[in-house]
Amino acid sequence: GYRGETDIQRAADYFFIIKNSYGANCRTFGLLAKDLIKASEYLSQVSLRLKKTIIENIDFERLVKLYDRTGALFYADPPYYGSEKNYTCEFSQDDHLRLHQVLSEIKGRFILSYNDCEYIRDLYKCYRIIEIERSNSLINKFKVEKYKELVIKNF
Ligand SMILES: C[S@@+](CC[C@H](N)C(=O)[O-])C[C@H]1O[C@@H](n2cnc3c(N)ncnc32)[C@H](O)[C@@H]1O
Incomplete structure (x- = not known):
């Protein structure tokens, strides 16, 4: 195996890194x-929750088309508009437009979250846009800093 570790050792290392890294x-x-004993107890709740869950690692367009039906509910949390560089993946201007196009064609419902900016407000102006404020705990846990987000829905 990788660096002579078993899969279980690698999983434990990964868990440790996730739990101890920033956000x-x-x-x-x-x-x-971090109390890793407490954190590992939480894993059994996670495992229960994931029992009936299918995890896909595919482009949103394929995923939405695959699962769309009347009664489906999609929650989309794309990279923020204008801060795509903060993510390790590529998410282009075209991808933001493509997401808008895909969501506009579905039979089901969607809930979409974005940072609050003019471009996104304009792009989704035909939908219900709810403004929310959340404290930005990842940026500063000890300061009460508010971050404006948009929650956009087609219902
Ligand atoms: C704001 S993050 C979502 C975080 C997630 N809600 C969570 O709690 O972990 C945006 C995500 O979009 C994913 N992404 C980027 N391009 C994508 C694509 N073409 N199709 C689907 N997902 C994509 C990125 O990998 C990234 O994890």
């Missing part, structure tokens, strides 16, 4: 000690 980004590490 679970696996790259930068936080200051606070």
